Amino acid sequence: MLYNMPTKLYYGKNIISQHKDEMICGEKALIVTGKNSAKITGALDDVISVLNEFKIPYVHYDEIGENPTYDMILKGRDICLKNECDFVIAIGGGSPMDAGKAIAVLTANPDLIPDDLFDNNNYDVSLPIVAVPTTAGTGSEVTEYAVLTKPNGRKSGFKSNLIFPDVSFLDPIYMLKMNKNLTLTTAVDALSHAVEGLLSKKSTPISNILARESIELIYRYLPKTLEDLENVEYREKLAIASTLAGMVIAQTGTILPHSLGYRITIHKGIRHGQATAIFLPLIAKEVKKENPKKVETLEKIFGTLDNFEIFLKKIGTYNFNIVFTEEELELFSEEVMNSSHIKNTPGNYDKNKIKEMYKKIAKI
Template sequence: MQFTFNLPVNLLFGSGKAGEIGRRAALLGKTALIVTGRGSTKKSGLLDRVTGLLRESGLTAIVYDKVEPNPLTTQVYEGAALAKEKGCDLVIGLGGGSILDASKAIAFMVKNDGDLMDYIYGRKTPGDALPMILVPTTCGTGSEGNSFAVITDPRNGDKKSLRSNAIIGNLSIIDPELMVTMPKPILASVGFDALCHSMEAYISAIATPVTDLYALEGIRLIRESLVPLYTGKSAKGDWEKLSWASTLGGMAIGLAGVTAPHGIEHPPSGLRNIVHGRGLAALTPVIYERSVAAAPEKFAEISRRLGGKDETDLVGIIKKLLADIDLTITLGQQGVNADDIDWMAENTLRVSAAGIANHPVKFGLEDIKDIYRQAL
């Protein structure tokens, strides 16, 4: 057995921990750029609460609130320009996975010049980033626990990850109380994304004993909590379970990477701006039907963690889970059409080569086209 392990995350987990944002931020800077979305943190009152906590601790708060799902390079540049203009020395990401990814990329671009995609594709060597505090309000991407920031280039639709230890948050505050206001469709989408992270990390060709521990525990916790939370039949502690499972999944893919479902989903969401978790819901059963035979022991263990028997019933269990959270959906229902297939398949092999290489089955161009056709 040989493997390496390096994941320098700093987590503060627990209900009510968001109340420590001001005190913790004061240890890192004096002028904070709060990166958030257009609506949810304002409607819930969280944005006002956080700006108040920062000011009580002597910090100046600057708000950048233009980040949308599938964040764009243009939004990253705009946020970084605002941070420079206002003299920000700290970035606070407040929101879902897209917000956290954008926050990390903004903190990075304050310290690095030029085209973000040059760093993403390795044409330039990444440098430093501003200090960051990451505060997730959804339990899906696990961005608070890894060194990834998924960004879309609007010039060509490429959706790809910036990867650098410089964008690991100095502190991630995971407060399950911040999750409870999520609308059910968002809960379903992000919850399934979290499950996919753990499943994909577990079957990845570069998985390690450490990532296996993270991934299998994440799968178990999601099985116990997601459907009860969605259906209103949850027990005490279920929000903690789902929030922790999300972070575990983020840490697992931070080391083991993702596989074909994420690799094949990124092109349609980059092209058609679909919701990531809904794209995964359309693609994952199709991909796993073609994958189980290549790694039966791995897929059997996933099935057991989800309450099944072995690899033969896994796809059916995933489909039932999707039905239970009203997430049975096709790519066609999300605006993807047959004319998109050639571009998406070619983009997959160009942008998501690592994820495709990590998968138990080595899909070629025509295989990926067939997957898209079946998922339409």
């Protein structure tokens, strides 16, 4: 068993001001954000305040959208190179953090193209990375993963120890502005990470402990948070749960629900967290057939796997309708069967079983 989590993580309210010197990882920063969240949460102001205090110049690149594309990454790299920035501060949800990781590698290796990121033998250096999450979802602040959207529309992740952030600042205050829909979809993304890590063939005693705590926190506090969005105590619990779940997948990776969910995010526009979480009960039941011990933690928390599905429905995870054509089912099942997620998922899967899973969550 190996446990590796080299990121230095600071957690707490107003945590940046308490450890501001550790944000300074170079002489000029590229700040990577989306258009809104970093600004409205106060995170961007806090970061800029620290940079100004230490007289560190910076450039702000704020054009990262949901599911970052190659074009977004390349533009960020070009800005970073042109302005001679030597470290990256990524502020926001998973998309800005993942984009910041990709930009950090491509800037340090300017001869590479985005496709080269998916083979980490192509590079052995990255700019330092600072992560400031503003959502409780992806856990990217503590993982060696980044997910990009390729020109063909497919989402694909790359992995490298070089993109573990050097330091991350987790402040629940930055999450108080999240609306109900964003709170839901990001939290069930974190839940997916924890559950998938628990079920994965790569699970370890340590990752299982982290996964169990994450799942219990989300089970207890997500329904409360959805009813009281500005409750700091509840936000703290979800922030911790998300980061714990990130630590889990940093060891185990993700499994089939992620691959299944990617197709309906790309082709049907369903947000990633919900698109993944709706498949969790289905996969858990398949895993139970092969290895009942793998689902014991879920059954202790929720009572039964059916109750797990009822929980997801009650909080609104399934609040959409999807229609699939037979052509889509054929395409999606083929792509899922060719994905890397399948080998780490206990159970037996073929195209027909994958098609049946899609049919269970859709109207045909």
